[in-house]
Amino acid sequence: xxxxxxxxxxxxxxxxxxxAFNCTYSNSASQSFFWYRxxxxxxxxxxxxxxxxxxxxxxxxxxxxxxxxxxSLLIRDSKLSDSATYLCVVNRADSSxxxxxxxxxxxxxxx
Amino acid sequence: xxxxxxNPRYQVTQFGKPVTLSCSQTLNHNVMYWxxxxxxxxxxxxxxxxxxxxxxEADTPDNFQSRRPNTSFCFLDIRSPGLGDAAMYLCATITxxxxxxNEQFFGPGTRLTVL
Numbered sequence: 001x002x003x004x005x006x007x008x009x010x011x012x013x014x015x016x017x018x019x020a021f022n023c024t025y026s027n028s029a030s031q032s033f034f035w036y037r038x039x040x041x042x043x044x045x046x047x048x049x050x051x052x053x054x055x056x057x058x059x060x061x062x063x064x065x066x067x068x069x070x071x072s073l074l075i076r077d078s079k080l081s082d083s084a085t086y087l088c089v090v091n092r093a094d095s096s097x098x099x100x101x102x103x104x105x106x107x108x109x110x111x
Numbered sequence: 112x113x114x115x116x117x118n119p120r121y122q123v124t125q126f127g128k129p130v131t132l133s134c135s136q137t138l139n140h141n142v143m144y145w146x147x148x149x150x151x152x153x154x155x156x157x158x159x160x161x162x163x164x165x166x167x168e169a170d171t172p173d174n175f176q177s178r179r180p181n182t183s184f185c186f187l188d189i190r191s192p193g194l195g196d197a198a199m200y201l202c203a204t205i206t207x208x209x210x211x212x213n214e215q216f217f218g219p220g221t222r223l224t225v226l
Contacts, residue, residue, distance in 0.1 A: 004153070032213070042219065043218060046214045098156065101155075103152055103153045
């Protein structure tokens, strides 16, 4: 089983749609959770951290469910510019500053 | 302003010919990482430095070596590139203070082609 698993997609949605991605992680001792965004042939960039209580940043909402070991990302009112790959990232249990990346979920927002 | 700089952005080498990729950072961060990312795959950590302390991942091939002569610079040396080493190589930094929500800052990557 992979340490971080994501549905690779692609999710193909119209502009204005709401879309949600889930990610599961295997190590219950993980403490830090993130969503990174990666555009085609570019480097990953932090989208948002994920806190236990859930957090929101504009159109983006992240949730953490420790009991079920999954993280979610909700994007409301999708824009064309949201088209990218979204990487679920979890810290390794043996180190707070080593991260494990999921393979990413690809989102395509169409006009 | 660029914070993590990688050179070159594109590198072509021949099978078996040594190649060096470079990374520099203006953030004065303690920790620097090298990742390998192949198409449609997750970035895979090769090794990292915490200051001068080198930490190799258990599954990183011996073909990959690294040097960090000072805080700002880190190099990835591939001693004998094989076709399977063609990938994007990403350098990243993080503040070294142990914290549960450290952001990793990535450079733009070097795309390596092996002929």
